Amino acid sequence: MTVKVRFDKEVRDYAKGEKVKDDVLRLTETALAQALEKFHRRMIVIEGDTVKKAELAGILAGASARVLDSVLEELMKKRLRDESENTIEVLYATDALGEDTFGRKRYEAFRKHFDVLAGGNAEVKAVTFKHTRDILGRTYDLLVLDMSYDYSPNDLGRIIETVRGGGLIFILAHPFNKWKDMWTGFHKSLVTPPYTIDDVKKRFNRRLIRKLTEYGEIYIVTENGKLRKKPKRNKTQAKIKGRKGVEIPEETTFSRELYEMALTEGQVEVLKAFEGLVEKEGMLVLTADRGRGKSVSVGIASIGLALALGKRTRIVVTAPEPENVQSLFRFAKRALERLGFKPHVVEEKGLIKELYARKIGLRYYPPTEGYRKSADLYILDEAAGIHVPILHKYLNKPRVVYSSTIHGYEGAGRGFSVKFLKKAREKREFKELHMDEPIRYADHDPIEKWLFDVLLLDAEPVELTEEDYELIKKKEVYFEEPNLDDWFEHDREDLRNFVGIYILAHYRNRPSDVALLADAPHHEARVLRLKNGKIVTAVQIAKEGNIPKKVIEKMAKGYKPRGNIIPDMMVKHHILKEFAKLKGYRIVRIATHPDAMDMGLGSKALELLEKEAREKGLDWIGSGFGASEELARFWVKNGFAVVHLSPARNPVSGEFTAIVLKPISERAKELIKKASDEFRVRLTEWLSDTHRELEPEIARWLFETPFGEAVDYPIHLTEIQKKRLDAFTGKVLTYDTVVDAVKPIVKLYFLDGWMKPYLDERQIKLLIYRVLQAHSWEETAKLIDRTETFTMIEVRDIIRGLWYYYKRLLRG
Numbered sequence: 099m100t101v102k103v104r105f106d107k108e109v110r111d112y113a114k115g116e117k118v119k120d121d122v123l124r125l126t127e128t129a130l131a132q133a134l135e136k137f138h139r140r141m142i143v144i145e146g147d148t149v150k151k152a153e154l155a156g157i158l159a160g161a162s163a164r165v166l167d168s169v170l171e172e173l174m175k176k177r178l179r180d181e182s183e184n185t186i187e188v189l190y191a192t193d194a195l196g197e198d199t200f201g202r203k204r205y206e207a208f209r210k211h212f213d214v215l216a217g218g219n220a221e222v223k224a225v226t227f228k229h230t231r232d233i234l235g236r237t238y239d240l241l242v243l244d245m246s247y248d249y250s251p252n253d254l255g256r257i258i259e260t261v262r263g264g265g266l267i268f269i270l271a272h273p274f275n276k277w278k279d280m281w282t283g284f285h286k287s288l289v290t291p292p293y294t295i296d297d298v299k300k301r302f303n304r305r306l307i308r309k310l311t312e313y314g315e316i317y318i319v320t321e322n323g324k325l326r327k328k329p330k331r332n333k334t335q336a337k338i339k340g341r342k343g344v345e346i347p348e349e350t351t352f353s354r355e356l357y358e359m360a361l362t363e364g365q366v367e368v369l370k371a372f373e374g375l376v377e378k379e380g381m382l383v384l385t386a387d388r389g390r391g392k393s394v395s396v397g398i399a400s401i402g403l404a405l406a407l408g409k410r411t412r413i414v415v416t417a418p419e420p421e422n423v424q425s426l427f428r429f430a431k432r433a434l435e436r437l438g439f440k441p442h443v444v445e446e447k448g449l450i451k452e453l454y455a456r457k458i459g460l461r462y463y464p465p466t467e468g469y470r471k472s473a474d475l476y477i478l479d480e481a482a483g484i485h486v487p488i489l490h491k492y493l494n495k496p497r498v499v500y501s502s503t504i505h506g507y508e509g510a511g512r513g514f515s516v517k518f519l520k521k522a523r524e525k526r527e528f529k530e531l532h533m534d535e536p537i538r539y540a541d542h543d544p545i546e547k548w549l550f551d552v553l554l555l556d557a558e559p560v561e562l563t564e565e566d567y568e569l570i571k572k573k574e575v576y577f578e579e580p581n582l583d584d585w586f587e588h589d590r591e592d593l594r595n596f597v598g599i600y601i602l603a604h605y606r607n608r609p610s611d612v613a614l615l616a617d618a619p620h621h622e623a624r625v626l627r628l629k630n631g632k633i634v635t636a637v638q639i640a641k642e643g644n645i646p647k648k649v650i651e652k653m654a655k656g657y658k659p660r661g662n663i664i665p666d667m668m669v670k671h672h673i674l675k676e677f678a679k680l681k682g683y684r685i686v687r688i689a690t691h692p693d694a695m696d697m698g699l700g701s702k703a704l705e706l707l708e709k710e711a712r713e714k715g716l717d718w719i720g721s722g723f724g725a726s727e728e729l730a731r732f733w734v735k736n737g738f739a740v741v742h743l744s745p746a747r748n749p750v751s752g753e754f755t756a757i758v759l760k761p762i763s764e765r766a767k768e769l770i771k772k773a774s775d776e777f778r779v780r781l782t783e784w785l786s787d788t789h790r791e792l793e794p795e796i797a798r799w800l801f802e803t804p805f806g807e808a809v810d811y812p813i814h815l816t817e818i819q820k821k822r823l824d825a826f827t828g829k830v831l832t833y834d835t836v837v838d839a840v841k842p843i844v845k846l847y848f849l850d851g852w853m854k855p856y857l858d859e860r861q862i863k864l865l866i867y868r869v870l871q872a873h874s875w876e877e878t879a880k881l882i883d884r885t886e887t888f889t890m891i892e893v894r895d896i897i898r899g900l901w902y903y904y905k906r907l908l909r910g
Contacts, residue, residue, distance in 0.1 A: 099172050100337045103131040109161045109215055116211070118157055119323035126158045128329050129317060130165060130266055134336040137178060137263035137540040141548075143310055145273045146321030152204035153211055154321055155242050155268045160215030162266050163188060166239055167219045169338065176340035177361060178264060182432065186220040188212075189233065191257050192244035193283065195226055204244055204270065227253040232448055235393065235425030237262045237538055244270040248283030251302065251553055251609035258549050259389055263539030269310075273320070278304045284610075288618040290661030291649050297619035301586040302612070308589075309552040315544040351376055352402030355436050359429075364533035365395045371531055372399035372499075375475070376406045379496035381528035383519065388503050388555075389546065391537030393422075393479055396501055397429035400460065401437070403475060403497075410457040413475045416468035418483035420449045423462060426479060427453055430460055466752045469495070477501065482514035485724065485752035487793065489518045493525055553609040557598035559691050560591075560632045570697050574629040577706035582623060586616055592633060596625065599636040603689035620661055621686065624710075626703045634694050635703045638686040643717070645678040653678065664720045667742050667757055672773045680717035680766055682759075683707065688721070704736050708760065717766040724753030725792075730799035733758045737804045739774035743781070745788050754792060756800065775809040782845045785870040794866040794881070798859070801848045809849040813842045815908055827898040833890065837869070840897055844869045846904050855903045861896050868893055 105113075105123055113123055129140035142158065144151040163186045166173075170186070173179045190208060194201035205224055212222065225233055230253055241261045243254075261267055271277060278300060285298045310316055311327065318327035344366050346357045351373040360366045364386070371382050386392040404411035417423045427443075427450035434441045434455045444452035453460040463471060465484045469491040476495045478484060481502040492498050502514055522528065535541060550556040569575070585593040601607050615621055615638055626635035642662045649659060653669045664684050668677040685707070690699045704719075711719050723729050725743065734740070738758035747754055759774075761767035778801055781789070785797060815823075819839035826836040833840065844865050847854055857865070860882055868878045868889075879889040 099176075100335055101134070101169050101172070103127050103134065103165055103334050103336050105161045105165070109157075109164065112215060113157055113161070116153065116157060117323075118154065121325050121328075122154070122158070122319055122323045123161070124332050124334075125317055125319065125325060125328055126162060126266070128331075128333045130162050131333045131336040132315070132329075133266060134169070134264045134338055136543075137339070137341070138315070138543045139261050139263060139265050139267060139539060139545040141267040141269060141310075141316040141545055143269040143271055143316065143318045144321055145271050145318065145326070147272065147276070148321065149204050149207040151246075151270050151321035152207040152242075152244070154319075154323075155270060156208040156211030157215060159188065159208070159240050159242055159266070159268055160212040160220075162240055163212070163216040163220040166264070167217060170219075172338055173264065176338055177343075178338075178341055179262075180359075180432075183237075184219075186216070186240070187236075187238045188216075188220055188222045188240045188242070189238040189257070189260060190222055190224045190242045190244070191227065191230065191253070192224070193227055193246075193248035195224055200247065201226075201244060204246065208242060230256045231419075231421040233257070233260055234421045235428065236260055239265045241265070241267045242270065243267065246270050246272060250284045251613045255549070255553055255555070255609040258545065259538070261538075261545075263543065267545065274307050274311075278307055284613065285617060287660070288614070290620055291645050291659050293619040299582075299617040299619065301582065301616035305586050305589070305616070306552055309548060313544060313548045316548065351406050352399075353405070353437060356398055356402045356433055359398050359433065359436065360395070361537055362391060362533070362535040364531075364535055365391055365398075365537070367531055368392075368395035368533070369399050369402060371529055372403050373406070374529070375403055375497050381493075381497075381522075381526055382499045383528055383530045384499065384501040384533070385530070386503065386533035389536050389538050390533040392501055392503070392533055393425040394429045394537065395533070396477060396479065396499060397426035398433045400426075400475065400477060401430050401433040401458070404458045405437075407474060409474075411459070411475070412471075412473040413458075413460045413477065414468045414471050414473040415460055415462045415477045415479065416465045416484075417462075417479040418465065420446075420451060420462050422480045422483075424450060426477070427460065427462075434458070466747065468492070475499070481518075485726075485748075486514075486518050487726070488752040489514070490521070493522060554594060554597045554612050555601075555609070557594040557596075557601055559598040559602060559693075560595045562632070562634075562691065562693050566628055566630070566632060566634075567694070569628045569630065570634065570694055570699065573698070573702060575626050575634065575699070575702060576629070577703065577710070578625050578627055580623050580625055582616065585623075592625075595633045596623065596636045599633070599689050599691055600687060602692045603695075618661070624703070624707060626699055626706070634691045635688070635699045637688045637703055637707060639707070640684045640686050641681070642684045643678060643681040647679075650675050650678045663722060664718075664757060664759065668769070668773060671742055672776060674769050674773065677766075677769050680763070680769075682716050682718035682720060682762075682766075683711055685719065685721040700732065701736050708762065712762050717763040718759055718761055718770065720757065720759040722755055722757045724748060725756040725796050725800070726753065727793065727795045727799065730756065730796050734799050734802045734804070736760075739770055739804050740800045740802075741770065741773040741777050743777075743784070743789065743792075743800065745784075754789070754796075760804070771805050771807075774803055774805065775811075778803065778809055778849055779811050782848055782870060785866065786872050790871050792871075794863040794871070795859075797866050797870075798862045803851070806852040808851040808854075811845075811849055813846050813908070815839060815842055820905075820908065823897075823901050827894065827901055829894070833893060833897075841869055843897065843900050843904055846907075847900055855899060857896065861892075864889070864893055865896060 133140045144154055166186050174181055192201040238260050281295055288298050289295050319325050344360050344363055400413055415423050430453055431441050439455040441453055441455040443450055451462045465488045476492050476498045479501045481500040620641045622639050624637040625633045627633055643665050653666055658666055665678040668674045738760045740756055740758050742757040744755040759770045761770045822836045823839045825831040867873050867881055875886045879886045
């Protein structure tokens with residue numbers, strides 16, 4: 099069907115009365131016509147300093163809503179909208195909506211004009227950036243994004259992708275010549291002592307402005323109606339094409355009504371894959387770029403599976419955050435309604451947490467809880483954002499689905515695709531599916547391309563050749579501090595390669611990470627390049643310390659200065675105020691090219707960074723990281739001392755956060771050794787309480803010390819305890835009757851220096867798990883895959899050796 103996108107006389111008369119130029123109306127008509135014909139999005143940026151830009155957005159958005167309403171029936175017929183989406187949905191996003199705020203005034207100015215023109219079939223949802231998680235998974239026809247004062251790149255990444263094909267995006271912005279030199283609220287959050295707002299860069303805003311001008315499908319006008327960037331030709335005709343039809347298989351296990359909800363071939367494939375889980379238990383891995391309908395498909399298919407099983411079915415749904423699974427729940431609900439059910443929804447703070455209908459139940463649990471529940475199906479959405487050891491906990495479930503984003507706001511990485519899937523293949527077979535076709539809009543949408551470009555969501559590391567691997571083996575590399583002004587101003591390929599390494603090496607990336615690198619005064623980049631210039635290791639550092647005395651005193655009383663994570667920890671947890679005066683580098687991120695891992699490049703980068711820090715007269719280098727066995731071993735083997743471990747797991751990743759330090763100056767060495775010794779003492783006690791669930795293979799590396807000396811910590815045994823230890827090692831008494839005497843000996847071992855008795859990895863894990871963490875014999879036997887009797891004998895043998903060695907130290 100061909101439609102004429104032309105605003106009616108009422109709109110034009112109203113616009114004329116508000117002094118809106120005809121050129122601006124024609125521009126909007128053209129943008130809307132292009133969007134409808136291609137089933138893409140278009141963007142109009144309105145520059146201005148006053149509320150007039152919000153008024154103009156209200157007129158243009160209201161007129162556009164009126165047109166969209168007139169073609170609504172046709173859009174539903176062409177399967178470009180679901181039949182339940184019979185209202186024009188508009189999203190207005192801003193930094194503030196409180197009384198007497200400029201954000202509120204602009205919103206009211208927008209509504210004043212929008213409500214007059216849009217008609218009664220348009221609904222506006224207003225949201226502040228602080229609450230943009232509330233709209234994840236929802237879809238809108240029109241978006242007004244007020245970026246006049248405060249926004250973060252995370253907000254941009256979340257909000258833009260909620261707009262469907264055929265829709266328009268209106269950006270309210272400052273005049274570009276003013277905006278490029280402005281500080282925003284996001285910039286103010288980057289200020290950390292001893293820096294001031296004057297030290298904050300403006301690289302990201304300038305990159306954003308440049309990208310807005312580069313894309314032909316983004317139009318720019320002023321609030322006074324001047325066209326700074328317009329289409330090559332005006333277009334008012336739009337031939338609305340139907341969505342490419344999907345072929346439903348002749349024979350299906352699930353109801354055909356569920357298949358009819360599918361909009362792409364990829365969704366049909368997901369439904370078929372779920373059918374395979376009916377007769378035979380199994381595992382499914384589903385990946386997609388953002389906006390491909392992955393969660394939607396899983397929601398529909400889960401209902402099909404539950405009904406096909408023909409029994410009471412319980413489904414555990416997990417993801418890093420409940421916001422991640424709202425699309426899944428909404429479409430599961432919609433699927434039930436389509437089949438005639440009346441589902442019961444349980445919400446918490448506006449988020450669906452549970453869904454029930456007759457014998458079907460879906461319930462959200464955090465990743466660290468879900469695997470403990472009994473269910474017929476386990477769904478892990480945004481699996482790349484879940485700690486790899488937690489992912490493994492679900493591997494033995496009869497029916498399990500891992501679903502994850504590859505490129506997009508959530509930011510997947512090799513932690514999932516390499517570290518997890520590679521090991522998963524060794525344990526069980528599974529089917530993999532990848533979804534390519536977008537669901538909200540047609541392929542090759544220019545706004546998606548722009549968003550991925552400006553936020554570097556699809557950045558990739560440079561491709562390595564055989565010649566490159568030879569250079570790596572020979573360590574023919576050099577260390578460099580790149581010119582970030584040049585990288586961001588000229589959009590260098592090095593920037594994409596640098597960020598690409600993080601995207602593929604880390605399991606969670608956010609757009610604001612790029613802005614932090616671009617603008618934070620204390621953040622810098624370092625790269626390890628091959629001799630031919632290719633970046634193989636990316637390092638992001640934060641300069642910390644050198645804190646004024648007044649601020650240090652405030653820190654000791656609870657004040658937390660932004661950006662000084664390590665000095666703050668040393669002041670609060672180790673009562674070492676002097677440390678905050680010292681200067682150091684905190685390694686925010688260090689990652690090696692995913693195709694060149696385990697070749698010594700990360701260690702080489704640390705070696706060269708330490709050399710630089712020494713030359714610059716710094717006192718220390720350190721880092722904070724999610725504690726895994728691999729990472730703890732990496733830092734310890736590179737000479738770093740563990741000085742802190744968070745008391746609770748990160749609610750998203752499931753990891754405890756460890757902080758490590760390596761001294762450069764003599765004063766720092768004295769303070770860091772003191773903190774390291776103190777931490778090791780604490781850990782021997784924490785493991786039976788705060789960290790009882792810490793994996794023993796991680797704990798063993800946290801006890802390691804680069805200083806080589808035993809901790810000066812008195813251990814006391816009574817004469818009777820010593821005799822009871824003799825009786826235990828002589829097989830007279832049992833472990834459970836002498837644990838009070840065993841524990842001090844085991845503490846001695848873990849607080850000892852490099853000259854302590856040799857124990858292999860299994861023996862070390864046994865001591866941590868059974869003695870320090872006080873797990874039962876049954877649990878301990880399961881840990882080493884032996885019988886309880888064998889485990890008891892092995893523990894006795896280990897203690898016998900330690901008691902023989904330490905007995906001489908405890909004489910008298």
